[in-house]
Amino acid sequence: MTTFSDMETVSDVETVPQDLLIVLRHPPHGSQWLREGLDVALVAAAFGQRVGLLFQGDGVYALLKGQQAGALGQKGTHPQIAMLEMYDIDTLWASETALAERGLSADDLMLPVVPLNAEAVAECFALHPHALIF
Amino acid sequence: MTTFSDMETVSDVETVPQDLLIVLRHPPHGSQWLREGLDVALVAAAFGQRVGLLFQGDGVYALLKGQQAGALGQKGTHPQIAMLEMYDIDTLWASETALAERGLSADDLMLPVVPLNAEAVAECFALHPHALIF
Amino acid sequence: MPMLTYALLLHAAPYSHQAALSALRFAETVVAGGHRLKTVFFYHDGVHNASALMSPPQDEVHLADGWKRLHEAHGAELLVCVAAGLRRGVLDTSEASRHGLAVHSVEPPFELTGVGQLVDAMLANDRLITFAP
Amino acid sequence: MPMLTYALLLHAAPYSHQAALSALRFAETVVAGGHRLKTVFFYHDGVHNASALMSPPQDEVHLADGWKRLHEAHGAELLVCVAAGLRRGVLDTSEASRHGLAVHSVEPPFELTGVGQLVDAMLANDRLITFAP
């Protein structure tokens, strides 16, 4: 099992900043925030914008493996996550703190993410010309 | 200045439990929760129910002196608080922890409240035949 | 278990928070479990669940229709707080004409009522269960 | 200060969270400050601010009318996310008839549009300010 503490923490944002940073702070299913944030990301990408995603707080649960449809058949957000690559959204950052506090390792997640420490999260915000928080 | 730490903490609910307990956990102005909770309290009292109010968490800010109308003339909840007595709602409890953490003393509040420690808060819930949380 | 009567209080907006779905799912469980669902009271942003205009995608649950079915099959009364509804644009033909509006958004079996009915529902039923965002 | 163009993004439901009032208050400050308010985008529960049916008490601010005045006096475009609006019952005559509804809840100057217009507004304006519950 690869835990994030085994991985080298990225202390500066190695990946080239994108045109638009979408920050996802809410977990799936409980509210519509995650879905609507991902919708903006997918639409912006379809419009030719290069989009980076940053998962903070409970937002990292969006990446958890094994999600299903919810109450009364409510669609989850995992199909949107699975579509990211098709839309050329492959820049996925996550707060290292958020992952560690929730005991999440790379094996728990649907997609690979680059864990960022606090300094790198701030850099991520600073380098992007546009940012939207959901 | 009378601080709540000077007062004797009530460790059992001395006041007779009422028919209905309304628990107010949200501060004024930011959302409609406090207003709608107070509306239920006033309507229930008008219908002849004996109503007790319990202020928890940021709900204790409902009692702060000196509140005014808000953004774009939005009515505050302080006029509702001022009407409680007219509706014979005079059983006001507040979480002692909530008051202490916010540095609030009796002099800061519009109305006198009985501070309850955690054990008494639980007792308050246990003794009321009905409770609604806002 | 003897039959109990239930009232539900729903504060959550539809299609924004799972609580709107949780309430409907619980309501269906109540009647499937042999109990009587007497009253559903829509308050706060929960009043939007009564909108006759909601048009969700076909592969998503239609919340207002879900409540209507519970009314038709089990007689649950669907009460919308009139004060909360009016300011949010949730009103029936009679309130619409009273406010000079040519359009309305609430149709039977949803009924506009006062908060007093919530107090009644709490006192008259064996259980009151709240779903909030 | 040279004139700047502003876009606002409003996520908050009217009459539930102060953010709906904050957005309108900020919008009025923007135009009073000599800047240009180009676009207001209503998303999430913010779409309910576009309801032509809202009937607040006379001593409370009428939020939809407030936005309309900013459109009329300053040309701000009022864009409502169609996907967020449809499921919540916020739709214009054309969407209403497409969905077989005799009633509608959105009237000009509010317009239903896609999320792409939010992306456009973000790229085309000097500032984008978000108000959320």
Added chain:
Amino acid sequence: MLLHLLNRSPQSLSVYRELGEAFGADDHLLLIEDACYAALPSASAALEPFEGRVSVLAEDLASRGLAERVSPAIAVVDMNGFLSLTESHQRCVSWF
């Protein structure tokens, strides 16, 4: 003997604290919706005040991919179990 319903993730610490004040010795707590995340071992501190008297809703665990991750100290109940809890507890309050 109250049944407490909770639907917020343990990130909303203040709700857990206020519920903690209100929780009586014979009460029970049912975690639904985003409160399912409190059933993970990593969140055990948030549930300490309620130890041994906590259930979590199976359907909401499953949709979040949490079914196999629940702390063994917590009972998993489905919607019928939720209904049973409301039958056996005369009063139910909701924390949000």
Added chain:
Amino acid sequence: MLLHLLNRSPQSLSVYRELGEAFGADDHLLLIEDACYAALPSASAALEPFEGRVSVLAEDLASRGLAERVSPAIAVVDMNGFLSLTESHQRCVSWF
């Protein structure tokens, strides 16, 4: 150089923590709506990471009865000051 808008009371600790991660050395924080309660001396711990770079909205303080209670370390600005902050900062993000 970002302007961060925050509208939650310090009871919502997780928002303050996530904002703390994102906050750059040249950034500024404006407290509006229920975040005004963070401007009280009793809440100073919540604002430590942002020290010296925090303003609070006068109108929202006044409605809450907080005008005379603000911690002296925090600048009070009115709606025109809010507008000025958005003029002087090219980008603005909102935490909620």
